[in-house]
Amino acid sequence: MQRTNLYKRIIITLLAVITPCVAAAQSIVKVDVDTIACLGDTVPVTIGFSPSRQIVIQDGVATLGSDSREFLPDGVICDGKCSYESPVVFTDFDPSATINSVNDILFIRLKIEHSFIGDIYMGIKCPNGQRASLMNWAGTGSSPCTDSVPTSHRGWNSDYANTGGGTFLGIAYDHTNSTLKCDSTAESNQPGIGWNYCWSDNTTHGYSYAPLDGRIYRSVNANYIDASNRAIDSSNVAAGTNFYHPDQSFASLVGCPLNGQWSIEVVDAYSQDNGYIFEWEMALDPTLLASANSISGREVVGSQVITHNDSTYGVTAPADASADTALPYYVYIYTTHGDTIDTMFTVHYYSHHHTYISDTLCQGDTAWWMGTPYTSDTTISVNTMTVNGCDSTIWVNYVFNPSYDLPDTLSYCPKAAFLYEGVDYGGPVQFDSPHLTVDGCDSLVHVVLNYTDSAFNLRMLVSDDGQLWSSDTALHGCRPFEIWLRDTTPLVASRQWTLGDSDTTYTSDDFTHLYDTTGSFTLTLTAVSQNGCTDTAVMANAVNVYPVPQAGFDWDNHVMVIHDAATLFVNYSQPDSINFVWEITNAHGETDTLTGFAPYYRWASPTSLADSGDYNVTLVAIWVHEHDDTTLVCTDTVEHEIHIFNDYLEFPNLVTPNGDGNNDIWRVVNLLECGIYPSNELWIFNQWGILVYHAKDIAKEEDFWDPGRNSNPDGTYFYRFQARCPYGVVSRSGAIEVLRGE
Numbered sequence: 056m057q058r059t060n061l062y063k064r065i066i067i068t069l070l071a072v073i074t075p076c077v078a079a080a081q082s083i084v085k086v087d088v089d090t091i092a093c094l095g096d097t098v099p100v101t102i103g104f105s106p107s108r109q110i111v112i113q114d115g116v117a118t119l120g121s122d123s124r125e126f127l128p129d130g131v132i133c134d135g136k137c138s139y140e141s142p143v144v145f146t147d148f149d150p151s152a153t154i155n156s157v158n159d160i161l162f163i164r165l166k167i168e169h170s171f172i173g174d175i176y177m178g179i180k181c182p183n184g185q186r187a188s189l190m191n192w193a194g195t196g197s198s199p200c201t202d203s204v205p206t207s208h209r210g211w212n213s214d215y216a217n218t219g220g221g222t223f224l225g226i227a228y229d230h231t232n233s234t235l236k237c238d239s240t241a242e243s244n245q246p247g248i249g250w251n252y253c254w255s256d257n258t259t260h261g262y263s264y265a266p267l268d269g270r271i272y273r274s275v276n277a278n279y280i281d282a283s284n285r286a287i288d289s290s291n292v293a294a295g296t297n298f299y300h301p302d303q304s305f306a307s308l309v310g311c312p313l314n315g316q317w318s319i320e321v322v323d324a325y326s327q328d329n330g331y332i333f334e335w336e337m338a339l340d341p342t343l344l345a346s347a348n349s350i351s352g353r354e355v356v357g358s359q360v361i362t363h364n365d366s367t368y369g370v371t372a373p374a375d376a377s378a379d380t381a382l383p384y385y386v387y388i389y390t391t392h393g394d395t396i397d398t399m400f401t402v403h404y405y406s407h408h409h410t411y412i413s414d415t416l417c418q419g420d421t422a423w424w425m426g427t428p429y430t431s432d433t434t435i436s437v438n439t440m441t442v443n444g445c446d447s448t449i450w451v452n453y454v455f456n457p458s459y460d461l462p463d464t465l466s467y468c469p470k471a472a473f474l475y476e477g478v479d480y481g482g483p484v485q486f487d488s489p490h491l492t493v494d495g496c497d498s499l500v501h502v503v504l505n506y507t508d509s510a511f512n513l514r515m516l517v518s519d520d521g522q523l524w525s526s527d528t529a530l531h532g533c534r535p536f537e538i539w540l541r542d543t544t545p546l547v548a549s550r551q552w553t554l555g556d557s558d559t560t561y562t563s564d565d566f567t568h569l570y571d572t573t574g575s576f577t578l579t580l581t582a583v584s585q586n587g588c589t590d591t592a593v594m595a596n597a598v599n600v601y602p603v604p605q606a607g608f609d610w611d612n613h614v615m616v617i618h619d620a621a622t623l624f625v626n627y628s629q630p631d632s633i634n635f636v637w638e639i640t641n642a643h644g645e646t647d648t649l650t651g652f653a654p655y656y657r658w659a660s661p662t663s664l665a666d667s668g669d670y671n672v673t674l675v676a677i678w679v680h681e682h683d684d685t686t687l688v689c690t691d692t693v694e695h696e697i698h699i700f701n702d703y704l705e706f707p708n709l710v711t712p713n714g715d716g717n718n719d720i721w722r723v724v725n726l727l728e729c730g731i732y733p734s735n736e737l738w739i740f741n742q743w744g745i746l747v748y749h750a751k752d753i754a755k756e757e758d759f760w761d762p763g764r765n766s767n768p769d770g771t772y773f774y775r776f777q778a779r780c781p782y783g784v785v786s787r788s789g790a791i792e793v794l795r796g797e
């Protein structure tokens with residue numbers, strides 16, 4: 056089979072396979088191989104060829120690099136280092152081969168995710184230590200890893216500000232945990248989704264660069280991936296579009312030897328975020344490969360080619376092959392012109408077969424194998440061969456299981472069902488029960504069923520006062536109603552009460568409970584004895600809680616005065632169809648008792664004056680409940696204080712504004728105290744009829760006339776006062792003498 060040259064580039068990557076195939080005039084004389092083999096065998100291969108040529112035999116798989124993802128910690132030293140390095144060692148180039156031009160490197164690709172791109176530095180390092188920066192560190196902030204970035208690779212282009220915050224590479228998992236920065240298994244350090252980014256200075260392949268100057272830190276190269284974060288656009292490797300210029304030209308790698316260790320280096324230089332490297336590759340110009348006529352000797356490639364000697368090779372199947380499989384092998388001969396002649400052969404690997412025969416029998420049975428009887432546990436091994444000639448083994452295993460004759464004693468609680476094999480025997484009993492073991496062998500069980508805790512019997516007591524206890528009397532009370540409960544059962548390991556008014560349970564043996572809802576409630580006590588028996592006691596409708604009335608009242612005359620101290624009471628108690636008692640403090644300090652829903656009451660006769668002051672009024676609402684032979688009275692009480700005002704106004708004829716705090720101002724006595732004249736007006740005139748003071752709607756002491764504050768001299772003044780109250784209009788006028796004295 057002839058194959059044309061398939062080279063497009065040389066790739067240093069996670070899975071880089073180099074397959075040079077070119078037509079040539081040389082030929083393979085013969086390939087001598089047994090195409091049928093057993094798994095694990097080494098198959099000899101003899102190849103005839105023209106002398107002084109290199110022979111390569113491979114199974115089509117060659118790996119170069121690392122296939123594991125690498126965690127980029129959050130600007131801290133982990134395992135003694137700050138940087139991520141992925142080294143790859145090359146030995147297949149001409150010993151003197153070097154990078155001669157930026158065009159020798161087609162591109163460098165990283166598959167990466169990282170949040171806040173201003174915090175990281177990425178570069179390439181060649182075997183002799185020369186470096187090129189793919190993306191400089193922005194140079195802001197600091198961390199223990201700052202010094203891991205070469206000084207010459209710090210700081211973005213001065214034309215651009217540090218726009219790293221909120222701009223990502225790939226879809227980063229942007230979480231932070233300040234205490235687990237080196238633990239890649241922590242939830243906050245899980246990997247996001249890596250995107251491909253390619254850097255190139257190559258001028259010969261027509262790559263299309265990102266907008267403007269194609270620097271990866273330009274915000275114009277980023278799009279929003281959610282409401283707050285942006286991601287730098289990835290590169291299209293196949294199409295060669297959206298590539299980026301490295302911050303430092305690949306010209307700095309000119310002179311690097313091709314053979315030796317190449318590394319990608321990434322440093323997170325600020326403690327605010329992290330990321331992951333998933334893979335990387337460096338694509339080189341194919342002309343850097345050594346020519347065929349410079350290679351001497353013979354070469355073996357592939358994990359399945361295990362030996363070679365002159366023109367004889369040994370191949371084998373992978374160690375993990377578990378089923379019949381056919382594997383192809385390729386043979387190449389390199390000519391002096393650098394061309395190849397190739398061919399292939401296929402080896403079919405067959406499995407070794409191992410058969411397992413197992414039989415379970417009962418004691419007393421006989422097993423036969425190839426005419427031989429067996430009556431006890433036996434393992435037999437027979438070696439044989441498959442139709443394809445692979446060694447095989449048959450294993451035979453006989454196991455003889457016993458029959459049983461044993462007792463089975465079960466204890467039951469007094470109120471439990473005496474069940475055995477699904478049958479309720481009702482009480483203590485003894486009998487024999489035939490059974491088969493799980494292996495099918497006849498057995499006999501001698502069954503004994505008996506009691507445990509035969510004296511276990513619950514005793515639940517209740518009381519409405521904690522003094523008189525009962526186990527069968529219902530309790531009655533007004534809401535809220537407190538009851539006492541007690542469990543006097545001996546030898547109780549645990550208990551649980553339910554009281555009917557909620558899902559709440561109790562475990563005490565003596566306690567109180569307050570019912571705050573009305574209704575009839577059932578008490579349940581479930582207890583477990585020290586031997587594990589359970590018993591339940593129930594008192595149906597044991598607690599009856601009755602509603603209480605809601606007392607409330609008002610009165611229609613909220614401004615009662617001494618000459619008209621009477622009111623009609625307004626009763627808004629619920630319900631309104633019950634009994635009511637009114638207790639009213641009278642003018643002599645005694646208590647008058649009235650009944651009825653809404654009585655009328657007077658503190659003095661229509662022709663006399665009541666004393667001003669406060670009087671207590673109490674309403675007692677009474678609700679009588681009848682239940683069977685039980686009568687229960689529930690009450691509620693509400694009390695209000697009623698004030699009777701002195702509504703007679705007094706107008707002084709003398710005021711002494713000398714600042715001694717006594718009679719300094721002229722005030723209308725009882726105007727403010729009574730409070731029934733909110734609409735009022737006062738005029739003060741001097742002896743010549745000139746208005747010297749005017750106030751309207753007097754509501755506080757400061758509103759009255761103060762001659763001292765108003766600089767009114769001693770002498771005679773005249774007042775006029777007018778007010779409106781529920782009983783009409785009050786108008787008064789008169790003289791006032793202002794006398795300061797010595």
